[in-house]
Amino acid sequence: SQQGEEDPQALSIQEGENATMNCSYKTSINNLQWYRQNSGRGLVHLILIRSNEREKHSGRLRVTLDTSKKSSSLLITASRAADTASYFCATVSPDRGSTLGRLYFGRGTQLTVWP
């Protein structure tokens, strides 16, 4: 399967703590993206890291990419109750016979941040 797999499936922490989620994938990628989904809502894009990048920051988010290990991590620092959501990684690989890259989603990590 080309889809990413997040680890852990569920994570429960207190406000102020850091949350780390991992994503592993199996094939070569163009880029890897992280999305957030609040319960019963659509997905919201958080950050995109290209295959030639190793680390990227956006506010309290830090993403790393290790293409040799085919893995990525998402770190949320100083977490807040409002960070409670599901977090998905999605990998982009060229589609066969098409120039349109496909997004392959993992099953997500459910993060719960307690006040």
Add this chain to the structure above:
Amino acid sequence: DGGITQSPKYLFRKEGQNVTLSCEQNLNHDAMYWYRQDPGQGLRLIYYSQIVNDFQKGDIAEGYSVSREKKESFPLTVTSAQKNPTAFYLCASSRGQGTDTQYFGPGTRLTVL
């Protein structure tokens, strides 16, 4: 307001009926996508379209059909041939470059009674 909208938010269907889910975007995006999400699962691609009047099957196209007559609109029909249609359906769009970020609608929850 720029964005992507889906309607209805909740949809109930009797077995054997076809239903059509609406997806509209005013982001001027070329590419549009339909995903299905089951509880505790990731997203699976049903159909996608790179340009008007063209679309391709995704991983789970059986029992579904789409059309792309306008750039702004990409409706999904769930037919009676879909064996287990109860799910959360998400529409997304992107500029069309395959590596681009996708923008998602709020979703439609379909329940078959």
